[in-house]
Amino acid sequence: MLLTTIAPLFAAAYEREPKLYLDAIWQWYFSDVPRVNDVQIAYCAPWKTRLGLIRLSLDEQISFIGLNSLLQFLEIPEYVLIATIAHELVHYAHGFGSPLPKLYAYPHAGGVVERELEKRELGVHMRCSTQWIDNEWFAFYDRYRTPTGETKGARGKLKPSS
Numbered sequence: 001m002l003l004t005t006i007a008p009l010f011a012a013a014y015e016r017e018p019k020l021y022l023d024a025i026w027q028w029y030f031s032d033v034p035r036v037n038d039v040q041i042a043y044c045a046p047w048k049t050r051l052g053l054i055r056l057s058l059d060e061q062i063s064f065i066g067l068n069s070l071l072q073f074l075e076i077p078e079y080v081l082i083a084t085i086a087h088e089l090v091h092y093a094h095g096f097g098s099p100l101p102k103l104y105a106y107p108h109a110g111g112v113v114e115r116e117l118e119k120r121e122l123g124v125h126m127r128c129s130t131q132w133i134d135n136e137w138f139a140f141y142d143r144y145r146t147p148t149g150e151t152k153g154a155r156g157k158l159k160p161s162s
């Protein structure tokens with residue numbers, strides 16, 4: 001199985017540092033996509049039903065990729081983090097959350113994200129991530145939720161990211 005890993009390339013102090021992952025993933029898998037504005041990335045909150053998001057500032061100077069803060073836990077496989085960042089970069093490349101021209105009517109129109117990830121040889125990461133999320137996410141979430149987190153609601157299916 002072709003499943004690249006990125007963490008060992010970096011010093012331990014930078015383990016799961018999102019900016020390093022963003023730069024590495026961009027360089028290795030998205031080098032044809034121009035970085036036309038300031039792309040920032042950070043861990044946000046321990047969302048229950050969202051892994052990541054990408055937003056464009058009103059003046060289009062900044063694209064912000066927000067990651068579920070639980071992704072920094074090493075118990076979550078690295079391919080989930082990689083697949084999540086790659087998913088948001090696909091949106092950027094397609095003109096969603098970025099100043100690039102919009103290539104589709106909707107961010108997830110007709111499975112365009114999945115096809116793009118396969119095309120860029122990130123399909124294994126995506127499929128392994130989906131499988132892990134389907135099997136492990138809610139149990140993991142219940143172990144690591146914050147005491148104030150809202151976790152008692154009905155269990156829906158986790159949206160991969162948006």
Ligand SMILES: [Zn+2]
Pocket residue numbers: 087091107108113161162
């Ligand atoms: Zn999405």
